[in-house]
Amino acid sequence: MDYVCLDTSIEQLSEIEGLSNRAFNICKYNNLNNLFQILDYYNSHGHFHDIRNCGLQTNNELVQISKKYRSLHHSNNVVHIELPDLEPDSPLVELPIPEKYTHLQKMIFSNFINIKISLLSVHLKNVLRKYLCDDYSFDTFENLILLNPEDKLRNINGLGDKSFVELKKLIDSVNEYIDTITHR
Numbered sequence: 592m593d594y595v596c597l598d599t600s601i602e603q604l605s606e607i608e609g610l611s612n613r614a615f616n617i618c619k620y621n622n623l624n625n626l627f628q629i630l631d632y633y634n635s636h637g638h639f640h641d642i643r644n645c646g647l648q649t650n651n652e653l654v655q656i657s658k659k660y661r662s663l664h665h666s667n668n669v670v671h672i673e674l675p676d677l678e679p680d681s682p683l684v685e686l687p688i689p690e691k692y693t694h695l696q697k698m699i700f701s702n703f704i705n706i707k708i709s710l711l712s713v714h715l716k717n718v719l720r721k722y723l724c725d726d727y728s729f730d731t732f733e734n735l736i737l738l739n740p741e742d743k744l745r746n747i748n749g750l751g752d753k754s755f756v757e758l759k760k761l762i763d764s765v766n767e768y769i770d771t772i773t774h775r
Contacts (some may be wrong), residue, residue, distance in 0.1 A: 597627040597663055604629075604656070617645050621684055628658055631659035640722060641748055647721070680709045692729075694774060700729040703768050715757050718749045738760060 595607060601624050605615045621642050623629045632639065633655075638648045692700070705727050709718060723731055735745065736758075745755060 592605065595626065595660060595663075597625070597630070599626045599630075603623060608656055610656075611649070611652060614649045617642060617649055618653075620644070626663070627655065630657055630663065633661070640724075641746060643748060645748065655693065692773070697729045699772060700765070700769060702734075704729060704765060705731050707764060712754070712757060713760075715750075715754045718747060718754060719758075721749070723746050732765070737765065741762055 595604070599607070601615060604610065604626055609762045610618075617639075618624070618629065623632060632642075634655065639645045639653045645653075650701065668730075675754060708719060711719070723735060741759075744750070745756075750758065
């Protein structure tokens, strides 16, 4: 078996793992020139969907390689920290994180989002389907669309100027609807 480390170049990794030509070319084009850069990108994004020209099959290929070698990446190294002695009588209490919206509100928002998406242009629907991985739940939409800055949204793979304007209108209508529901 060939030895793989963080410095392993994309050329060596391609030879060892049998990367497809498309995955190799996408990595080179997007400056993912070694295993460290691939793992670093995967650890920050969790996928490769937003890389230019990266389709589902190439994404899956790069995710599999990332999962195989992720133990090499520094963010997965375990750091042992000595904790101060706690008094035996002091129980550790974990406070729940308060939900921003109720379950019912999230369901209502999800339904509204699904209706609004069904009215979009075919092109934007396809871009969002791919970007959201066919998950139109409110939590996913909020995390990937509503909470992301505009410049990150502009970089969604396949999103042109016209589609971006349409996406901004969708975001505005969803935010307006959320305000209406939560301020009743």
